Amino acid sequence: MKKNRIIVLTDESGLSWDSLGLLEQQAEIYLAKGIQDTLSHLTICSYHLILIALDKETEVICQVVKSIRKTVMTPILVLLSENSKGRSRVIHAGADVALIQPYTAEEISLQAYALIRRYTEWKSERREEMLVMVGKLEVFPLQRTVEWDHKIVSVVKREFDFLYLLASTPGRVYTYSQIYQLVWQEYPHGDITNIIYCMVHRLKQKLKKVDVNAEHIISSVKEVGYCLKVNKE
Incomplete structure (x- = not known):
């Protein structure tokens, strides 16, 4: 039974179906309909990872990350385009990991697994203390x-x-x-x-x-x- 949940904010060119397929093997996936839908779901549902894959300017992605970070402490994994030079800006905005193309579906899946594992352990320790x-x-x-x-x-x-x-x-x-x-x-x-x-x-x-x-x-x-x-x- 899949206990982990991932919310994905993407557009048509942001994330391949191969990547989604691998992620669905380790967690339940919710495809958000936009930033407002993402924020709404994060306030009412518990997620273990937020995956952002948008074909947008770095500044736009940073604003999305900042908005999400004000709401939850859930790990954020951002996928950036090949020509993106804003990895450090996205990390400073609140993302935990930012990958720049080219990356593989397996790499995305492994990064997601690692982030979820650390977050689950952190939540357990934090709740107890x-x-x-x-x-x-x-x-x-x-x-x-x-x-x-x-x-x-x-x-x-x-x-x-x-x-x-x-x-x-x-x-x-x-x-x-x-x-x-x-x-x-x-x-x-x-x-x-x-x-x-x-x-x-x-x-x-x-x-x-x-x-x-x-x-x-x-x-x-x-x-x-x-x-x-x-x-x-």
Whole structure:
């Protein structure tokens, strides 16, 4: 089963079918419909590699890389044309690897494999080490436990994942669609708003048992989603 996912931003002349074929053997491929589609998918889906193969000016490619890098830390592999002299500029813009033609489908596949492997290991280590604290809320990724004012809050898997998602970026609003894809790890289907509401309601009740004010740290944004409330004390 393919667990890794690659998002590809390319145009008609940017990437050969041979290259795509080799990549599809090691990961699921999503062909983005443009930069906006790429950015949209990166905010709601988890990818292990971003592959950019555009027949554009170096400055345009650098701007694309910078826009993506502001959104995610996912590795970026850029394929440049034979006459390109902007490899260093693309790297400084945020790309991890930039290959200049001529390159082979096998080389692209090997570079993709190496970047995905390092990123997967980095994510695993980072997730285990990062204790997240927001006010009295503490989320322990390694132990997968939650505490409020040093009191244990008994949570199940999705409740933990939801809290960790919000606590990692306090104040950021996640839409229902983003929450469902990141917590349930599925493409949204059915009445996801009600599904998420029920989960959040149960979680708030558990927080309330520990402290009557604890439930208010989860803030609902009407018709949009949820965020973790940041109190300025």
